[in-house]
Every structure is written in structure tokens, then in C-alpha cells.
Amino acid sequence: MIQVFIVVIGLFTFVSAPDLPKEEIWSYIVTHIPPLFKGFITISLLAMAMSTADSALNTCSVMIAHDIVQSLQKEIFDARKLKIAKTTTLIIGLLSMMVAFKYKDLLKLVYWSLDCKVPILTAPFILAILGFRTGSFTALIGMATGLLTIVAWNIWIEPIIEIDGAFPCMLANGLAMLAAHYLLKQPEGTGWVKPDNVFRQIQQEDSRKRAERKEAIRNS
Structure with a gap:
């Protein structure tokens, strides 16, 4: 069904604007769809970005708190590791946002x-x-x-x-x-x-x- 919808969208776009350059196809589709579908597209893109980002942040925080800190400091309590993981998530998230805003x-x-x-x-x-x-x-x-x-x-x-x-x-x-x-x-x-x-x-x-x-x- 997803492939069918993709083909139909491409077919409708081609019928509406057969001479449209490929670089302008996405902007043309977003411009000419109803506002409701624009909201769906925005939510979908945010969901995909968040699902990738939270997995990477979770992996990074566990690596630092469990693999690195615990290997250097053998006796460490779980509460301290959890605090380190939370702090790591916050710092890495902020740094990632800064990098994303700097490099377009x-x-x-x-x-x-x-x-x-x-x-x-x-x-x-x-x-x-x-x-x-x-x-x-x-x-x-x-x-x-x-x-x-x-x-x-x-x-x-x-x-x-x-x-x-x-x-x-x-x-x-x-x-x-x-x-x-x-x-x-x-x-x-x-x-x-x-x-x-x-x-x-x-x-x-x-x-x-x-x-x-x-x-x-x-x-x-």
C-alpha cells in the first residue's frame, strides 16, 4: 500500500506539472497539498528524527556510564551511573543541536x-x-x-x-x-x-x- 501511494503521488505530480525540474518536485508537492497533510508530513519527519535521536542518545549515555566510567571506576553505584547517563544525554543532546544548527x-x-x-x-x-x-x-x-x-x-x-x-x-x-x-x-x-x-x-x-x-x- 505504501508503494502504491508513492506511485500515485508521483503520477499525479507528473500529470499536474510534466515539465517540473526534479529539484523542485518536493517543494511543489508540499505547496499544493492540504494543510492537514502538511501536518502529517511534519509529524512523520519529527517522529523519524526523534526515533533515531533517542536511540543514539540512549546508546551513548549507556556507553559512557557503563562501559567507560565503570571500567575506570570499578565500585560505582547504580544511582550514580543513572545520574551520569542522564547528564550525558543532556550534554550530548545540546551539543548535537548546536552542530545541527551550525551545519545546514x-x-x-x-x-x-x-x-x-x-x-x-x-x-x-x-x-x-x-x-x-x-x-x-x-x-x-x-x-x-x-x-x-x-x-x-x-x-x-x-x-x-x-x-x-x-x-x-x-x-x-x-x-x-x-x-x-x-x-x-x-x-x-x-x-x-x-x-x-x-x-x-x-x-x-x-x-x-x-x-x-x-x-x-x-x-x-
């Missing part, structure tokens, strides 16, 4: 989001998938390295070569984590961990099912 270009905001996520979070995520286990302090060293590197890249390097530095800064994050892991004392059981028995059993089960599907296809 959506592509610029996308670049900002990539600069915030890729250099800081991608390297620990990939290393964890590959079986690398380390301490929380080492992970924070790598993430801080990625943050400082992307800031320095945007200030001094990107204006010269005009290349986004998310990927090189992600590599710097991973190398800093590996260097800190082997140079600093780490807890027992860290390092490169082999797949456990449960994971091997899952792989074997997947291989068996894949072979059975191939055999069934061949027989059919």
Missing part, C-alpha cells in the same frame, strides 16, 4: 558522523570479531588515539590533500590498541583468542546443512 548541509553532517564513528569504534569492533581480546584501558587508548588523529587530520592534513581521514585514523586506532596491548600489562586470558567449541559446532552445523542443500539440489 546534510552531507557535511554525514561526514561528521563518519568522522565520529569510523576512527573511534570500527577498529575495536573489527579486532573483537577477529578474536582479539584486551583490557578496557587499552581499548580506551586506541579510541582516544583515533579521536585525536581525526581531529589533527581535519585541521592540518585534509585542507592540503582534500581526502577524508576516517580510514587512516581507524588504522591508527587499531595500531595503538595493539601497541598498548603488548607494551602494557594485561589481564589473564587476553590476546588473540581461538574460536570456542560452541562456535566450532555452529560452523560444523552450517557446513553440514550447506552440504545437504547442495545434495538436495543435485538430486532434484
Whole structure:
């Protein structure tokens, strides 16, 4: 039904203004629809933005209160973590509003989001998938390295070569984590961990099912 309505709206717009440039289609639709539907569009856009924003704010507050603060301060009460999470939500929300009001270009905001996520979070995520286990302090060293590197890249390097530095800064994050892991004392059981028995059993089960599907296809 949603696809049908989209097609009908596009068809009606084309019939009403066949020579309309594609850059003016959205403004033409908004201008010529009743006020009630303008309200529906506004509510829908706000709902989509709020659903994305509150999920990101919740994730950010939990990461700071639980993952970062608790890793640095072992004995911390739940009431204090909740207070830290609320404060983090307020501060990050206000900073996000300031950034959104300053940069009107959506592509610029996308670049900002990539600069915030890729250099800081991608390297620990990939290393964890590959079986690398380390301490929380080492992970924070790598993430801080990625943050400082992307800031320095945007200030001094990107204006010269005009290349986004998310990927090189992600590599710097991973190398800093590996260097800190082997140079600093780490807890027992860290390092490169082999797949456990449960994971091997899952792989074997997947291989068996894949072979059975191939055999069934061949027989059919």
C-alpha cells in the first residue's frame, strides 16, 4: 500500500506539472497539498528524527556510564551511573543541536558522523570479531588515539590533500590498541583468542546443512 501511494503521488505530480525540474518536485508537492497533510508530513519527519535521536542518545549515555566510567571506576553505584547517563544525554543532546544548527548541509553532517564513528569504534569492533581480546584501558587508548588523529587530520592534513581521514585514523586506532596491548600489562586470558567449541559446532552445523542443500539440489 505504501508503494502504491508513492506511485500515485508521483503520477499525479507528473500529470499536474510534466515539465517540473526534479529539484523542485518536493517543494511543489508540499505547496499544493492540504494543510492537514502538511501536518502529517511534519509529524512523520519529527517522529523519524526523534526515533533515531533517542536511540543514539540512549546508546551513548549507556556507553559512557557503563562501559567507560565503570571500567575506570570499578565500585560505582547504580544511582550514580543513572545520574551520569542522564547528564550525558543532556550534554550530548545540546551539543548535537548546536552542530545541527551550525551545519545546514546534510552531507557535511554525514561526514561528521563518519568522522565520529569510523576512527573511534570500527577498529575495536573489527579486532573483537577477529578474536582479539584486551583490557578496557587499552581499548580506551586506541579510541582516544583515533579521536585525536581525526581531529589533527581535519585541521592540518585534509585542507592540503582534500581526502577524508576516517580510514587512516581507524588504522591508527587499531595500531595503538595493539601497541598498548603488548607494551602494557594485561589481564589473564587476553590476546588473540581461538574460536570456542560452541562456535566450532555452529560452523560444523552450517557446513553440514550447506552440504545437504547442495545434495538436495543435485538430486532434484
